[in-house]
Amino acid sequence: MVMISAQHLSKKYGKKVAVDDISFDVETGKVTGFLGPNGAGKSTTMRLMLGLDNGQGTTTFDGKHLYDYKQPSKVVGILLEAKAFHPTRSARNHLRVLAAAGGIPDKRVDEVLDIVGLKEVAKKKPGKFSLGMSQRLGIAAAILGKPKYLLLDEPANGLDPEGIAWLRQFLKDYADQGNAVFVSSHLLSEMALMADNVVVIGKGKMIANTSISELISGSAHSSVFVRTSAPSKFEKGLKARKLTYEPVDNGIKIAGVSTDEVGKIAFDAGVVVLELANRTASLEEVFLEITEDSQEYKTKAKKGSK
Amino acid sequence: MLPALKSEFRKLFTVRSTYIMIILALLLTALFAFLIEGYYGESGSPAATLAPTAYHEIVANAGGMTVLFVSIIAVLFMAHEYRYNTIMYTLTANARRSRVLAAKLLVLSGFAVVFSLVITLFALVMYQLGVGARGETLSPQKFDILVEFGRVVVYFVFYGLIGLLVAALLRNIVGAISVLLGLPIIVEPLLGLALKDNAVYLPITATDTIIGAALIQSDKLTPNSAMVVAGLYLVVGWSITWLLFMKRDAN
Numbered sequence: 001m002v003m004i005s006a007q008h009l010s011k012k013y014g015k016k017v018a019v020d021d022i023s024f025d026v027e028t029g030k031v032t033g034f035l036g037p038n039g040a041g042k043s044t045t046m047r048l049m050l051g052l053d054n055g056q057g058t059t060t061f062d063g064k065h066l067y068d069y070k071q072p073s074k075v076v077g078i079l080l081e082a083k084a085f086h087p088t089r090s091a092r093n094h095l096r097v098l099a100a101a102g103g104i105p106d107k108r109v110d111e112v113l114d115i116v117g118l119k120e121v122a123k124k125k126p127g128k129f130s131l132g133m134s135q136r137l138g139i140a141a142a143i144l145g146k147p148k149y150l151l152l153d154e155p156a157n158g159l160d161p162e163g164i165a166w167l168r169q170f171l172k173d174y175a176d177q178g179n180a181v182f183v184s185s186h187l188l189s190e191m192a193l194m195a196d197n198v199v200v201i202g203k204g205k206m207i208a209n210t211s212i213s214e215l216i217s218g219s220a221h222s223s224v225f226v227r228t229s230a231p232s233k234f235e236k237g238l239k240a241r242k243l244t245y246e247p248v249d250n251g252i253k254i255a256g257v258s259t260d261e262v263g264k265i266a267f268d269a270g271v272v273v274l275e276l277a278n279r280t281a282s283l284e285e286v287f288l289e290i291t292e293d294s295q296e297y298k299t300k301a302k303k304g305s306k
Numbered sequence: 307m308l309p310a311l312k313s314e315f316r317k318l319f320t321v322r323s324t325y326i327m328i329i330l331a332l333l334l335t336a337l338f339a340f341l342i343e344g345y346y347g348e349s350g351s352p353a354a355t356l357a358p359t360a361y362h363e364i365v366a367n368a369g370g371m372t373v374l375f376v377s378i379i380a381v382l383f384m385a386h387e388y389r390y391n392t393i394m395y396t397l398t399a400n401a402r403r404s405r406v407l408a409a410k411l412l413v414l415s416g417f418a419v420v421f422s423l424v425i426t427l428f429a430l431v432m433y434q435l436g437v438g439a440r441g442e443t444l445s446p447q448k449f450d451i452l453v454e455f456g457r458v459v460v461y462f463v464f465y466g467l468i469g470l471l472v473a474a475l476l477r478n479i480v481g482a483i484s485v486l487l488g489l490p491i492i493v494e495p496l497l498g499l500a501l502k503d504n505a506v507y508l509p510i511t512a513t514d515t516i517i518g519a520a521l522i523q524s525d526k527l528t529p530n531s532a533m534v535v536a537g538l539y540l541v542v543g544w545s546i547t548w549l550l551f552m553k554r555d556a557n
Binding site: 047050051052053054065066067069071072073076078080081083084085086087088089090093096097098100101102103141 | 316323395397402556
């Protein structure tokens, strides 16, 4: 099958395990989000996938290792760090260096500069670029070889709202063309809009590897809100089915159940349903829920504290 | 291999530090060959006194003075990759690390060859102009052009490879340049006190002996045997560097 397959990736720094036996696939035609708290091992995992760090495990791209390709730039495009350029080498020359390494014609350099909106500053030294402009240059470098796979680490950092919206649409379109995009980000609302699948890691271990919709629907934060004519009578029906619920705002919030089932419970209990609504958890809620035990660096302030 | 070579070539010539080093080396050569030895000629050296070995003197001294610029260019060429993290692009665009290292060695060596010839020719022309400006005529010269130029080329290539090697090991510009300056100025002269005549076998001293620019002079080592000794150090040093380049994380 055509995809990136990362198998049993592991990496230790001394005694500290940075990445612990992580395996996942990145499918073509989809954007796969890569999530994890700070220090979870996301960047190390990406570096292991590319062979930049020496560790255990293998990563194949269409069944072949990256070093088996004559022109890897046409297989995978990367953005692992926004400011990965020589500050006094012009933006255009930076890309010309990468184009030469990948056997890519120079005219493509001007094309990608145009795509990311840096044509006007092509001859400027990127040392004075803002973070957003640096990210755009990094994205230009990543797509230089029109690669089938994109591996991007926090590409939206520093981008303005227009840039973020452009990036979201660009990556979705890129995946729709039969390519695969593997992207890490802490902008969870963006990830929710952009990603089809998600790989979540914490403290170097795999936490979740599924589709966004499955991840959200399986969350304890996803619930059904119902308001009935006789709440106490309705609650008896819930207790009989051993469902988890809590009274809220003149109604009841029930976890792990569909609206169809709630309707049926109400019918069986003989109560009138006045209001019935699905409450879908946000990706942020799900992320915080599933990575609660994997936060390496926790702030002292608790939710709701001043 | 060609894409890797082309990319490394572009890296070398798209940063201003390369040009600054070249200009500084040319200015230093002009100052020394035209003004000090050619025009004023007050140093009492064979070049200043217009002796038959004047050309040899000019070539050796110009080489000795400017060769560190090649090393510094080599250090920047390699260490900038790590300082600015462009190494991740380099090693992803060409996932065979041996090929990347080979391309860097070849491009830097090629640059050192051209640089050495330019500096040597420039030094001789400047010296000749200086002597002419002084209103003097040079004695007939004992100067085997092929041998002298050949040694200078090897000398510059070796220094370039030393710079590249130190930078590949340390991955740090300040550290690598400190080592390059510290070895010939501090470490080897101090070791020389203990080793006496055998100090000519130390790596930098042996390399400098190739063109007769070593601080520690001895008859124990001819320029040709110095080439072999320095070459052996490079083979051992580069074998270790190569292994480490293959094994270490790219950051």
